[in-house]
Amino acid sequence: MSQASIEPGPNASLERYVIPNLRNACRTLKLLRGHPGGLKASEIARLLGIPVTTTMRITATLQIEGLVQKADGRFGLGPALIHLGNAALAGTDIRKLALPLLEKLTLLTSETSHLAIPCNERSLVIAVHDSPHPLRAASPAGFLADLHCSATGKIFLSYIYSGQFATFHEAQPPYRHTAHTLTKRADLEREIELTQRRGYSIDNEECHTGVRCVAAPIFSSNGKVVAAIGVTAATVRMPEKRIAEVAAKVRAIAAEASRLLGYSETE
Secondary structure, eight states: OOOOGSOOOGGGGGGOOOOOOHHHHHHHHHHTOTTTTOOOOHHHHHHTOOOHHHHHHHHHHHHTTTTEEETTEEEEEEEEHHHHHHHHHHHHHOOOEEEEHHHHHHHHHHHHEEEEETTTEEEEEEEOOOOOSSSSOOOTTTOOOOTTTTTHHHHHHHEEEEEEEHHHHHOOOOOOOOOTTTOSSSHHHHHHHHHHHHHEEEEESSSSTEEEEEEEEEEEESSSSEEEEEEEETTTTOGGHHHHHHHHHHHHHHHHHHHHHTTTTOO
């Protein structure tokens, strides 16, 4: 979705205190997040609509602080962000609440479980509990997944962004990660409807070939989806005939997390 589709938030009154180039530095970091191969200073300047000279000063400052790194003339996110991200994740209340539930879910399924929250129209994994199997198929904490192909992302797409899906699809054409990735609007709209109807979502080798994931929504006390919990496994350990069994366990743990947040289905 474009920035124009985002309504002013509670920080709108702070606009008069904004430092323009500090904001541009923040915009630079957010832009680089979506370009793992890095960007040249001229590309950053063009995409953000700021002068190249300003971009060079910003990237030089960020590089000194370890927030970006430069290789082959291209800038990418720097190692200092890992420590900042880990500190932010550690302070997330819902993460603390969910950690024992992730352990329980892994015990129930013998597969890797994970917790994700919506973040800038993507799905951010904030906690993972590894499977006891030596060969594990899962993304680490801090991983940002696309909404259209990840199980937790489909939960957010179905419960948070469903009303804005047309704008979302037009502004950010879905990327085909594997031969199974759904990219057509009609297919994704059917997936949203199916996810809402059954109460869980499936990543059927749509992010990574040979990997399957099931996720369910976590509701807050006001009835809104604030997170998603899921299980990831190799397809050989989670064949299609096992999906319903795993989904039931994921939904049960998600419901338990929702109750701990004060959600009641009777309300």
